[in-house]
Amino acid sequence: MYAGGSAGTNSTYRANLRAFEKFRIVPRMLVNATVRNLETTIFGVKHSSPVFIAPIGVQGIFTAEAELAPARAGKNLGVPFIMSTASSRSIEDVAEANGDGYRWYQLYWPASNDVVLSILSRAKASGFSALVVTLDTMLLGWRPHDLPSSYIPFGHGVGVQVGVSDPVFMARLGREPVNQRTKFPYDSAEMDRLYVAGDKDARDGVFLGTEWLKECNSGLFRSWEDLKFLRDNWDGPLVLKGIQSVQDAEKCLDHGVDGIIVSNHGGRQVDGAIPSLYALQRIMRSPKVKAAQASGKLTVLFDSGIRTGPDIIKALALGAQAVLLGRPWLYGGVVAGQDGIEQVLRHTMADLDATLGLSGFTSLNELQGKAEDFLVEIDL
Ligand SMILES: Cc1cc2nc3c(=O)[nH]c(=O)nc-3n(C[C@H](O)[C@H](O)[C@H](O)COP(=O)(O)O)c2cc1C
Numbered sequence: 300m301y302a303g304g305s306a307g308t309n310s311t312y313r314a315n316l317r318a319f320e321k322f323r324i325v326p327r328m329l330v331n332a333t334v335r336n337l338e339t340t341i342f343g344v345k346h347s348s349p350v351f352i353a354p355i356g357v358q359g360i361f362t363a364e365a366e367l368a369p370a371r372a373g374k375n376l377g378v379p380f381i382m383s384t385a386s387s388r389s390i391e392d393v394a395e396a397n398g399d400g401y402r403w404y405q406l407y408w409p410a411s412n413d414v415v416l417s418i419l420s421r422a423k424a425s426g427f428s429a430l431v432v433t434l435d436t437m438l439l440g441w442r443p444h445d446l447p448s449s450y451i452p453f454g455h456g457v458g459v460q461v462g463v464s465d466p467v468f469m470a471r472l473g474r475e476p477v478n479q480r481t482k483f484p485y486d487s488a489e490m491d492r493l494y495v496a497g498d499k500d501a502r503d504g505v506f507l508g509t510e511w512l513k514e515c516n517s518g519l520f521r522s523w524e525d526l527k528f529l530r531d532n533w534d535g536p537l538v539l540k541g542i543q544s545v546q547d548a549e550k551c552l553d554h555g556v557d558g559i560i561v562s563n564h565g566g567r568q569v570d571g572a573i574p575s576l577y578a579l580q581r582i583m584r585s586p587k588v589k590a591a592q593a594s595g596k597l598t599v600l601f602d603s604g605i606r607t608g609p610d611i612i613k614a615l616a617l618g619a620q621a622v623l624l625g626r627p628w629l630y631g632g633v634v635a636g637q638d639g640i641e642q643v644l645r646h647t648m649a650d651l652d653a654t655l656g657l658s659g660f661t662s663l664n665e666l667q668g669k670a671e672d673f674l675v676e677i678d679l
C-alpha cells in the first residue's frame with residue numbers, strides 16, 4: 300500500500316506510464332548488432348549499464364535486510380546504488396554492505412546546517428561519490444491511501460536510522476547516537492504492536508522518529524541560494540533530484556549543480572503533475588541545457604515510470620544519460636530479498652540489451668539524445 304500508492308488520484312503515476320506508451324521506437328534492420336555495449340560514463344566513471352538503483356527509503360517496512368539488500372545487489376552486479384536519507388540502516392552499515400561497489404548518497408535536506416554538515420561528512424567518510432539532493436519531498440504529498448491507517452513511516456519509528464545514528468542530531472536531544480537495529484524491529488506492524496503494549500524502546504523509537512521527521516520536513520524554507528552551502532561543503536558531484544521544469548533545469552547552471560534527475564517521485568508528490576518523460580522532453584529542448592550537457596557541464600538523469608528495457612531506450616533517446624529504477628527493484632526485494640532485486644536488475648539489463656540490438660543499435664551512444672531519428676509520438 301505505502302509503496303504502490305501515489306499522491307491524490309494516482310493521476311501522475313498513471314500519466315508517467317502512459318507517456319512511455321505514447322513514445323514508440325522505430326527499429327532499423329540489417330545492422331550488425333552482434334556485439335552490443337551498454338557501457339555508460341557518468342561523472343567520468345564508466346558503468347556497465349545506464350541503470351542506477353533509485354533511492355527508496357524505509358525498506359525496513361518491507362524486509363529484514365532493509366537497505367542492505369539493494370546495497371549488496373548493486374555491488375554484486377556493478378550497478379550504482381543510491382542510498383536514501385530515510386534509510387532503516389545507518390550510512391556506515393549501508394556503505395559496508397555495498398563494499399567496493401559504487402554509491403551515491405541522497406539527502407533529505409535537514410533544517411539545521413550542523414546536522415547537514417554531520418551527514419555530509421559521514422557520507423564522504425563512507426565512500427559515497429556524489430550527493431543527490433531530493434527537492435520534491437520537503438513534505439510528503441497528499442496520499443489518501445495512507446490516511447485510514449494514518450501511515451507515515453517516521454512516525455512509526457521506521458526509516459530514521461540516519462538520524463538516530465547521527466551524533467550531532469542526537470546531541471541536540473541530549474542523547475548518544477544509537478544503533479537502533481539492536482533495539483527495535485524494523486517492521487512497522489511489530490513496532491505498532493510493541494508501542495501499544497507500552498514497550499519503552501518502541502515508545503522511544505517513535506519519539507526519535509517524530510523528532511527526525513520535524514528536522515527533515517522543515518526544509519520548505521530552502522531557496523536556490525542555499526545550494527551554495529551544500530556546494531561549499533561537498534567536493535564531489537552535486538545532483539538535484541525532482542527537477543521538472545525547464546526554468547529550474549536552466550537555473551541549475553548558475554548554482555554549481557553538476558547533474559539533475561528529472562523526476563516526479565513516481566507520482567507520489569504532486570497529483571496532476573507533468574509526466575516525467577514529457578518533462579524530460581521539454582527540458583532537453585532548452586538550448587542552454589542541451590549545450591551544457593554537450594560540454595559535460597550538466598549531467599541529465601531520469602526516473603519515474605521506468606519499467607522495461609524499451610523504457611530506458613526511450614528515456615535515453617529523449618536526452619537522459621542514465622536512468623533510476625525505482626518500484627521494480629523494490630517489488631523484487633519484497634518478493635525475494637536481495638536475490639529478487641538482482642533478478643529484476645538482470646532482467647531489465649537483458650531486456651535493454653536485446654531491444655537495443657533489435658532496434659538496430661550496438662551502443663547507447665548511438666541513440667542518446669536522438670529521439671527525432673527513431674522515436675515517434677502517437678495518439679493513444
Ligand atoms: C516506497 C518509496 C519510497 C521512496 N523513498 C524515496 C526516498 O527516500 N528518497 C528519494 O529521493 N526518493 C524516494 N522515492 C522515489 C524514488 O527514488 C523514485 O523517484 C521513484 O520511485 C520513481 O518512480 P517509479 O518507481 O514509479 O518509476 C521513493 C519511492 C517509493 C515508491
Ligand SMILES: O=C(O)C(=O)c1ccccc1
Pocket residue numbers: 356357385436452453458564567
Ligand atoms: O515515501 C516517499 O516517497 C518518500 O520519499 C519518503 C520520504 C520520507 C520518509 C519516507 C519516505
